[in-house]
Amino acid sequence: MIPITEAIRIVLQHTSKLEVESVALSDSLGRVLAEDIIADTNLPPFDRAQMDGYAVRAADVSNTPARLQIVGESAAGAGWHHEMKAGEAVRIMTGAPVPVGADAVQQVELTREAKGGNEVEILERVDVGRSIVRQASEIKTGETVLRDGEDIKAAMIATLASFGYAQVKVGRRPRVAVMATGSELVDVDQKPGRDQIRDSNNYTIAAYAALAGATVARLPLAVDDTEDLKKQIAEAAGQSDVLITSGGVSMGVYDFTKAALQELGAEIYFERVALRPGKPTVFARLGNTLVFGLPGNPVSVAVTFNLFARTALRAMQGAKHPELIEETAVLARELKGSIERESYLPAVLRTDEKGTLLAEPLKWGGSSDFVAFARATALIDVPTGVKMIEAGSCVTIVRLPASAP
Ligand code: AMP
Numbered sequence: 001m002i003p004i005t006e007a008i009r010i011v012l013q014h015t016s017k018l019e020v021e022s023v024a025l026s027d028s029l030g031r032v033l034a035e036d037i038i039a040d041t042n043l044p045p046f047d048r049a050q051m052d053g054y055a056v057r058a059a060d061v062s063n064t065p066a067r068l069q070i071v072g073e074s075a076a077g078a079g080w081h082h083e084m085k086a087g088e089a090v091r092i093m094t095g096a097p098v099p100v101g102a103d104a105v106q107q108v109e110l111t112r113e114a115k116g117g118n119e120v121e122i123l124e125r126v127d128v129g130r131s132i133v134r135q136a137s138e139i140k141t142g143e144t145v146l147r148d149g150e151d152i153k154a155a156m157i158a159t160l161a162s163f164g165y166a167q168v169k170v171g172r173r174p175r176v177a178v179m180a181t182g183s184e185l186v187d188v189d190q191k192p193g194r195d196q197i198r199d200s201n202n203y204t205i206a207a208y209a210a211l212a213g214a215t216v217a218r219l220p221l222a223v224d225d226t227e228d229l230k231k232q233i234a235e236a237a238g239q240s241d242v243l244i245t246s247g248g249v250s251m252g253v254y255d256f257t258k259a260a261l262q263e264l265g266a267e268i269y270f271e272r273v274a275l276r277p278g279k280p281t282v283f284a285r286l287g288n289t290l291v292f293g294l295p296g297n298p299v300s301v302a303v304t305f306n307l308f309a310r311t312a313l314r315a316m317q318g319a320k321h322p323e324l325i326e327e328t329a330v331l332a333r334e335l336k337g338s339i340e341r342e343s344y345l346p347a348v349l350r351t352d353e354k355g356t357l358l359a360e361p362l363k364w365g366g367s368s369d370f371v372a373f374a375r376a377t378a379l380i381d382v383p384t385g386v387k388m389i390e391a392g393s394c395v396t397i398v399r400l401p402a403s404a405p
């Protein structure tokens, strides 16, 4: 049995980056950047008006009201490209270039047109620079604005678009095959017969794998028979970057997943992790395919997928931070840990009236209780050897991926 951090280290050690591909900007959301993003223009590209109003020389309006001659108009997309002289003003719109010679913009609300629009009265003085965003004051040409390995979030799209990234280089999506094992399983569209249950793990893994950026193929359900398992595993491994099985890895008489992997010549990197739930997690390589043999219980599947398989899938795409991000929350109710294993226990996050982030451990019946788990939004990390954590203590949590990044 190895510690979780060691297991994650091994996963990362055996995971290599996939190729880089180019996608259209409109398809880039949620992908991992595979290039630095460089500004190809200054921001703003010119001295830009921040208000609708009049471009003026501040010195001309130090005594108000001041009357100036309107000599032109500068609109967004159609600037006034002459030199503005003393005693003159240019009507200007938000986003338009400020003419040479002007050093401030007075907002239209503090002005009044006169002489049929030939002159303007500036009713209040302005400081030099008022309502002008200077050229390159935000970003200079050549600056790196986003970095290789960052997740592309919706907030980044404007940056990619503004610097001309019609195509964006990203890590290729890993191809994942999911394979539930267990002679008791029937598919979701079947009525379970005597002693049978519906498979849920294939769907859970497919959902989380998609959230991690992978494309997913669901394989037929596999029965607990070493020869059948070998056949299916070998076939799946040939067609995918990562094979994720569930079930058949504990100590039962019909737990054959590990044996099948071994007989196929897979290299097994670990097979037991000091984790609750999810001890019998297997990580192996078969040819060029990484294999995660996750336990059968549905909550163990969610936990082990997100700790190990998700990390590998994101590292394959080049993510700089492939692991779940750790945060701190206050425990809302006391919680029992385990002497031998580190626990990742399902919880609901909420904030109290003071704004404190609280983690409320789920009341659940253990790793088979997927109905209770359906409400979970996070996992609470309870270190090995901690028997009990009192309500009000600070705990480390990770949020469960819930929808596309
Ligand atoms: P196993 O590790 O194969 O012994 O499975 C542990 C428990 O998880 C058993 O109760 C199984 O019936 C259940 N289980 C295994 N695979 C699945 C699956 N694909 N969907 C739902 N439950 C499963």
Ligand code: MG
Pocket (backbone or CB within 6 Å): 181, 182, 183, 224, 247, 248, 254, 296
């Ligand atoms: Mg089984």
